């Protein structure tokens with residue numbers, strides 16, 4: 134090869150490799166819609182056809198498709214785009230946190246390995262009990278974790294052999310549709326049937342209702358507030374409800390106070406308090422409350438003591454003390470403080486306010502980094518109050534204590550799906566705590582931290598006679 138040929142060859146190689154790099158973002162190999170349909174009926178019908186075809190695919194192929202979803206989300210350009218776009222479109226949360234959450238969903242959501250088989254053998258033969266798909270699932274997703282929920286539901290539902298029709302929150306439409314298109318392209322490249330993951334071009338309450346009422350939707354999964362959970366549970370279909378929380382954190386006199394203070398600030402400020410599991414109110418034993426406050430301030434809490442400013446905050450961020458004002462949900466502590474005339478630096482992550490139990494900041498699930506602290510005389514009073522302010526959601530609670538007896542007492546009385554001892558709330562979804570992740574935590578219907586097996590039916594297959602080798 135002469136010099137000119139070598140130069141041409143190196144240029145051709147470079148251009149080809151650049152084209153290859155662009156492929157995951159630009160090419161559409163799934164035909165027409167890329168999973169986004171005009172009407173709900175078209176979307177559901179396409180998913181029905183896809184799921185029928187999917188039934189014929191092997192477990193090895195399912196694993197490959199699940200991996201394709203993980204890979205397309207973990208592509209750095211895609212990860213950064215969906216994280217930035219989610220913040221821009223919803224006006225909630227922070228880019229750096231969204232990166233962590235989207236990556237977490239892509240990496241730590243269980244795949245087909247979750248579907249274990251039970252076998253029973255004996256004189257009468259062999260019986261298998263296996264996890265089998267429902268068919269087409271309708272999944273309703275929230276504004277607070279729009280992309281994380283789509284990622285983790287897509288992985289779990291496809292791992293279990295289903296197709297899924299998403300009904301995203303209208304305020305997260307653009308980013309949700311973009312992600313669904315990306316997933317479809319990646320699935321097409323991996324050889325999956327087209328339209329396993331679909332939605333409509335105009336998500337709306339009417340379209341969500343059309344999806345819920347569609348006869349071909351076999352199962353509904355709602356991740357959101359009490360209204361939508363109640364609606365799916367009244368649908369007459371098999372439904373999973375992942376509803377609201379109001380997680381209390383109890384700190385008693387035996388706790389490592391310095392660590393508790395840091396854990397609480399870190400957990401409460403994660404994605405500006407959007408996660409349903411994040412610390413929403415502190416209940417502290419009086420003898421350690423001052424030292425806890427002192428250490429929280431060292432770790433990024435800004436304490437507001439002026440009653441006038443506290444009242445201003447209440448009228449700014451709540452609707453008459455009953456529900457949060459959407460414009461402030463998922464906003465940073467710095468931004469919220471600015472609105473009441475207080476300028477602070479980026480190091481401030483949480484607004485700390487000492488209140489009484491009946492205060493709206495304690496009672497309302499705010500989903501913003503305003504953290505009330507209530508003092509109590511002893512740990513038993515703290516546990517009782519935690520149970521009351523959790524409102525029976527049975528969602529998430531935290532406790533910082535070295536007293537095993539009291540930790541056990543709180544776990545038993547509060548009955549939350551997630552109970553984190555001596556750590557930040559996010560340890561409960563696999564960040565710095567053991568175990569897999571999910572963004573659909575089903576307290577009301579009891580599946581708990583959902584995974585592939587939550588989206589599957591238990592079926593028994595019986596072979597009669599002599600398969601026993603004992």
Ligand code: NAD
Pocket residue numbers: 273274275276277278300301302303337338341342356357358359360361364375376377378408409498572573574575576
């Ligand atoms: P939301 O209830 O307003 O919306 C959730 C979804 O339901 C959206 O897609 C919305 O369009 C739809 N929806 C709401 N009301 C509806 C109706 N009447 N008819 C049809 N569709 C309807 O919730 P949000 O503000 O997006 O999310 C925050 C809430 O979700 C908080 O309460 C939070 O605790 C909860 N959440 C729970 C979990 C969990 O895993 N348990 C996870 C994330 C969020």
